[in-house]
Amino acid sequence: MPHAAHENITVDPTLADLYKDLHSHPELGFQEHRTAEIVATRLTSLGFDVTTGIGKTGVVGVLKNGPGPTALLRADMDALPVKEDTGLDYASTVTATDQNGKTVPVAHACGHDLHTTCLLGAAQILSTDTASWSGTLLLVFQPAEELGAGSQAMVDDGLFDKVPKPDVVLGQHVAPLPAGKIAGHAGPSYAGSDSLRVRLVGKGAHGSMPENSVDPVVMAAETVLRLQTIVSREVPSTAIAVLTVGSIHAGDAANVIPGEAELQLNIRSYDSAVRERILSSVDRIVRGEAATAGAPEEPTITEIERFPIVVNDPAALGKTLDAFASWLGEDNILDPGAGAGSEDVGILATSSGAQLSYWLLGGTDPSLFTTGDMSDPALRTVPSNHSPHYAPVIEPTLTIGVSALVTATRTWLPPA
Numbered sequence: 001m002p003h004a005a006h007e008n009i010t011v012d013p014t015l016a017d018l019y020k021d022l023h024s025h026p027e028l029g030f031q032e033h034r035t036a037e038i039v040a041t042r043l044t045s046l047g048f049d050v051t052t053g054i055g056k057t058g059v060v061g062v063l064k065n066g067p068g069p070t071a072l073l074r075a076d077m078d079a080l081p082v083k084e085d086t087g088l089d090y091a092s093t094v095t096a097t098d099q100n101g102k103t104v105p106v107a108h109a110c111g112h113d114l115h116t117t118c119l120l121g122a123a124q125i126l127s128t129d130t131a132s133w134s135g136t137l138l139l140v141f142q143p144a145e146e147l148g149a150g151s152q153a154m155v156d157d158g159l160f161d162k163v164p165k166p167d168v169v170l171g172q173h174v175a176p177l178p179a180g181k182i183a184g185h186a187g188p189s190y191a192g193s194d195s196l197r198v199r200l201v202g203k204g205a206h207g208s209m210p211e212n213s214v215d216p217v218v219m220a221a222e223t224v225l226r227l228q229t230i231v232s233r234e235v236p237s238t239a240i241a242v243l244t245v246g247s248i249h250a251g252d253a254a255n256v257i258p259g260e261a262e263l264q265l266n267i268r269s270y271d272s273a274v275r276e277r278i279l280s281s282v283d284r285i286v287r288g289e290a291a292t293a294g295a296p297e298e299p300t301i302t303e304i305e306r307f308p309i310v311v312n313d314p315a316a317l318g319k320t321l322d323a324f325a326s327w328l329g330e331d332n333i334l335d336p337g338a339g340a341g342s343e344d345v346g347i348l349a350t351s352s353g354a355q356l357s358y359w360l361l362g363g364t365d366p367s368l369f370t371t372g373d374m375s376d377p378a379l380r381t382v383p384s385n386h387s388p389h390y391a392p393v394i395e396p397t398l399t400i401g402v403s404a405l406v407t408a409t410r411t412w413l414p415p416a
Helices: 015-024 033-045 112-128 150-156 216-227 229-233 272-293 314-328 346-350 397-412
Strands: 049-054 058-065 070-076 095-097 103-105 135-142 168-178 187-190 192-201 241-249 260-269 300-307 310-312 355-364
Touching: 015 033, 015 112, 015 397, 033 049, 033 058, 033 112, 033 135, 058 112, 058 150, 070 112, 070 397, 112 135, 112 168, 112 397, 135 150, 150 346, 168 397, 192 216, 192 272, 216 229, 216 241, 216 260, 216 272, 229 241, 229 272, 241 272, 260 272, 272 300, 310 314, 310 355, 314 355, 314 397, 346 355, 355 397
Parallel strands: 070 135, 070 168, 168 355
Antiparallel strands: 049 058, 058 135, 095 103, 187 310, 192 260, 192 300, 241 260
16 A cells, blocks of 8 residues: 655755755845755765756756656755854855855845755755655755846756656745744745946036936836825726835045946735836836936936746645644644745746645744744744844654655656
């Protein structure tokens, strides 16, 4: 009689040492050379057909095991320009040069080291227990998720010309939920995100002679105020969207009217039509305010980064979460609702025509919570992803993370 998908899973205890090593050696997006080498070496030793350098530093392992569907399991490898302040004895002290040439501290403040470790742990189990599944397994270790560019870079570099297209994309992200909990939301689950840089050109002058200027500071101020009307007056009231101007810079002296100003803004949305409406309105307002001010040059709007909307296929996510519920119990499966955070995992599904099943993995000490559900007040106070204080508890997070990937794989690739 076949075993349930979650049975007979023994996690290698040395994975904790691997996790600590990766945590201590974080690498920025498209710079994950050491991590990629570790991944490739381990996958090769497990019998995977390994391809490196996809999308610059991406790694893919393929393991064919008889007839059946193809499942893609994804982990991201990159870290953040954050100075770690966790107090852990394996905390990062690394610095690196970012894409703008600036030296920055680097830390795994979003848990991608855990994602990588969990997927390598799952690879170890699935490659040795081939009787528990049948089909083709694709393991994608992706660079530069934090830049919103890694998945697309791998696709543009011919990922699905090099490996079979999957029937389903499976993945997880550690979150500040109690360790032992798994959460997933069907449909639009994570917001699309567009970050833009706006350059407004004016005419500089002495602060005592504003009549000789076209003041870009005033132009920027008017632009910011007008941009804030987009969501309140142009987006349907039934839709959810956020527009934030997070950075304004112009000039360096109190008595000098500068020649230009720069804004940086971020847009979050869950619907492609709403997204396009907002982007069109941003363009209209920026150009309109510049024209009204008499700007001597057209403003420029440059994309900094873009994350697509992540849409979990309801049937696919339901199938995966049902398997988790059989293992962990219904009380440990949560629905977090749609999150305002952003992810680029959806590109792997949309570009291959696959279903997406993506879930959150609880990674915070359960003793810090009272109710352990989505109403728990601790969710507002425990360190969260991107915080310098954030690091998941190794256990039971690591064991559950590995087991979740193995269980999901066996659910989607049952033995023939």
